[in-house]
Amino acid sequence: MKSRFRLAVLGAGRAGMVHARNAAGSVPGAELACVVDADPVVGHKAGDELGVDVFPNLEEALSGAGFDGVVITAPTFAHPELAVLAAEAGKHVFCEKPMALSLADCDAMAAAADKAGVVFQVGFVRRFQPEFAEAKARIEAGEIGTPMVVKSLTRGPGLPPVWAHDLRRSNGMLAEVNSHDFDCVRWLMGSDIERVYAETANFKGADRGVTAADFYDNAVVSLRFVAGSIGTIDGTCPADYGYDARAEVLGTEGLLVVGDNRAVPVLEIRTRGLGEAPTWSSWPQRFEPGYRAELAGFVQAATNGTAPLVGAADGRAAVAAVIAANTSWLEGRPVTVASPAALR
Numbered sequence: 325m326k327s328r329f330r331l332a333v334l335g336a337g338r339a340g341m342v343h344a345r346n347a348a349g350s351v352p353g354a355e356l357a358c359v360v361d362a363d364p365v366v367g368h369k370a371g372d373e374l375g376v377d378v379f380p381n382l383e384e385a386l387s388g389a390g391f392d393g394v395v396i397t398a399p400t401f402a403h404p405e406l407a408v409l410a411a412e413a414g415k416h417v418f419c420e421k422p423m424a425l426s427l428a429d430c431d432a433m434a435a436a437a438d439k440a441g442v443v444f445q446v447g448f449v450r451r452f453q454p455e456f457a458e459a460k461a462r463i464e465a466g467e468i469g470t471p472m473v474v475k476s477l478t479r480g481p482g483l484p485p486v487w488a489h490d491l492r493r494s495n496g497m498l499a500e501v502n503s504h505d506f507d508c509v510r511w512l513m514g515s516d517i518e519r520v521y522a523e524t525a526n527f528k529g530a531d532r533g534v535t536a537a538d539f540y541d542n543a544v545v546s547l548r549f550v551a552g553s554i555g556t557i558d559g560t561c562p563a564d565y566g567y568d569a570r571a572e573v574l575g576t577e578g579l580l581v582v583g584d585n586r587a588v589p590v591l592e593i594r595t596r597g598l599g600e601a602p603t604w605s606s607w608p609q610r611f612e613p614g615y616r617a618e619l620a621g622f623v624q625a626a627t628n629g630t631a632p633l634v635g636a637a638d639g640r641a642a643v644a645a646v647i648a649a650n651t652s653w654l655e656g657r658p659v660t661v662a663s664p665a666a667l668r
């Protein structure tokens with residue numbers, strides 16, 4: 325009997341526990357080998373719940389546990405070192421978005437995976453989420469003609485983790501929250517982003533005790549694509565009322581709306597009190613099928629030696645768009661996105 329594909333989850337925080345629980349029971353052909361966390365309290369809590377070994381760092385896991393692939397769910401600034409070390413040890417790499425903070429780090433990670441001949445997949449879960457995948461298939465089938473305008477938004481209920489408040493350690497909310505949108509619009513429109521213009525605003529940070537300079541909790545980005553199409557991305561975190569992720573693509577022959585579309589003229593969802601409509605409360609709930617499918621896709625690609633659905637070039641393209649958008653709002657001008665990577 326073929327043995328199971330063993331996964332080590334690196335970082336047992338919010339995203340790490342979603343993937344660790346899926347690896348432990350919901351991904352065909354896979355099993356959870358161990359968890360690694362720099363914080364022993366967090367690591368042991370995860371190990372106790374999931375019944376697996378716990379290690380304080382990747383080096384000790386590499387010598388203490390047998391596994392085939394890693395799921396990198398440590399904070400973004402730690403992704404490059406973990407990805408390169410794992411690839412050099414011959415482990416397949418699933419890396420959460422954003423791939424890294426700089427294009428140089430993206431290139432080093434991709435080069436290490438290429439050199440080792442391992443699969444490198446980026447955690448853009450929307451590509452595996454049924455309604456988003458359905459929209460992409462309909463666009464490719466020509467159902468709405470040529471895509472002209474795209475809108476994509478993500479709103480998270482609460483503040484991101486403290487490390488993500490700091491622009492230098494996270495690239496800010498545009499990276500932490502809107503990386504998904506930057507990838508999703510590029511994928512749905514079938515074109516790289518050529519130019520961006522971003523505006524940001526900070527409404528709730530100070531009241532929630534965020535002291536990091538340059539923190540913002542709202543952003544809107546205008547986009548021009550290489551193909552000539554245009555669009556917008558917006559993000560808010562904390563939104564409080566729930567987790568909200570939607571997209572709309574307007575083509576020459578029709579409109580596709582992805583996400584909730586209720587038959588009411590005005591939809592109001594309040595944070596407190598009367599008038600609440602049912603909505604998603606969190607991202608693990610909103611994208612539950614997608615998180616399972618993306619890990620299953622990674623295991624399949626690694627097992628069969630095929631290219632993953634979302635590769636390093638996709639992760640790099642989103643990082644390039646985030647860096648351009650951050651430069652745009654900091655300098656108050658439209659910015660051309662650096663060397664768009666080829667679509668694949």
Ligand SMILES: NC(=O)c1ccc[n+]([C@@H]2O[C@H](COP(=O)([O-])OP(=O)(O)OC[C@H]3O[C@@H](n4cnc5c(N)ncnc54)[C@H](O)[C@@H]3O)[C@@H](O)[C@H]2O)c1
Pocket residue numbers: 334335336337338339340360361362363366380381382396397398399400402420421422447448449485500607
């Ligand atoms: N795809 C998604 O929808 C999604 C959702 C949330 C977070 N993320 C991404 O996942 C990553 C983690 O975010 P989070 O919100 O889970 O963060 P978190 O702060 O909740 O968890 C990170 C964990 O990593 C541990 N850690 C730090 N350095 C480490 C290292 N070198 N090795 C091992 N463990 C280490 C920390 O102790 C912590 O427990 C980020 O890149 C984030 O953008 C993706």
